[in-house]
Amino acid sequence: MTQITTEEKNQFHFIMISGEIDAGSSILLDNAFKEAVEKGKKRIAVNLSELSYISSAGLGVFISHLDEFEAEKIKLVLFGANESVREVFSILGLEKLLVMVGSEEEASNYLDE
Amino acid sequence: MSRNLTIGCSKTELVKLRQFTSDALEKKKVPDLQAHKLVLAVDEVCANLIIHANDCNPRNQIEFSIQFMPRQIIFTFRDRGVGFDINKYDSPSMEEIVSTRRQGGLGLMLVKRIMDKIEFSSEKNHNICRLIKSYP
Numbered sequence: 001m002t003q004i005t006t007e008e009k010n011q012f013h014f015i016m017i018s019g020e021i022d023a024g025s026s027i028l029l030d031n032a033f034k035e036a037v038e039k040g041k042k043r044i045a046v047n048l049s050e051l052s053y054i055s056s057a058g059l060g061v062f063i064s065h066l067d068e069f070e071a072e073k074i075k076l077v078l079f080g081a082n083e084s085v086r087e088v089f090s091i092l093g094l095e096k097l098l099v100m101v102g103s104e105e106e107a108s109n110y111l112d113e
Numbered sequence: 114m115s116r117n118l119t120i121g122c123s124k125t126e127l128v129k130l131r132q133f134t135s136d137a138l139e140k141k142k143v144p145d146l147q148a149h150k151l152v153l154a155v156d157e158v159c160a161n162l163i164i165h166a167n168d169c170n171p172r173n174q175i176e177f178s179i180q181f182m183p184r185q186i187i188f189t190f191r192d193r194g195v196g197f198d199i200n201k202y203d204s205p206s207m208e209e210i211v212s213t214r215r216q217g218g219l220g221l222m223l224v225k226r227i228m229d230k231i232e233f234s235s236e237k238n239h240n241i242c243r244l245i246k247s248y249p
Contacts, residue, residue, distance in 0.1 A: 060216035
């Protein structure tokens with residue numbers, strides 16, 4: 001069961017992913033990003049603490065939006081990923097393309113810079 | 114020892130495949146982090162077979178099996194879709210994926226980095242894809 005919720009907190013746009021993101025459910029994450037862009041969100045934090053699994057379809061959503069985020073000057077940070085999920089990002093070296101931190105506080109600090 | 118599962122070519126079946134694989138690896142006491150990666154590689158190959166080789170037609174089936182050998186785990190997929198040899202697929206570069214804003218292309222890159230060997234063959238009217246993980 002995959003669930004995506006959003007929340008505005010301290011002028012930041014939080015996207016919380018719970019459960020598993022695979023080829024079937026990655027569209028939910030893609031929609032959440034598209035909605036954030038349409039609403040003009042400039043600082044986005046994605047909470048991965050409740051994410052138990054992500055496949056390339058989910059990674060692809062992050063990667064496919066990077067170019068657009070840079071063009072639109074949107075800041076993106078991911079936080080709270082467990083060890084297995086972090087490992088999946090690092091197999092492809094994505095931690096070099098994405099900002100990934102441990103805690104929500106670190107994520108907020110990054111968005112505040 | 115071998116374990117078998119048959120699934121229909123629908124993306125919702127991937128949950129079942131992951132659960133089956135994860136249970137089998139857990140019973141064999143494969144460490145969690147390693148098991149997570151093997152489940153991922155299996156999921157990626159199966160998603161490809163469902164989407165690209167079988168056009169998400171739920172009437173088509175994929176037979177999946179896991180064999181535990183003394184120093185190897187062999188994951189086998191059999192289907193009757195359009196044959197697709199992963200080894201002949203040239204993964205796009207990460208720069209290309211980012212600049213073209215595409216979402217595909219990462220899955221097979223993951224599989225190649227996780228597994229030690231990928232074999233593909235077509236026999237009569239079905240295709241066989243084997244993923245092999247070896248242990249020292």
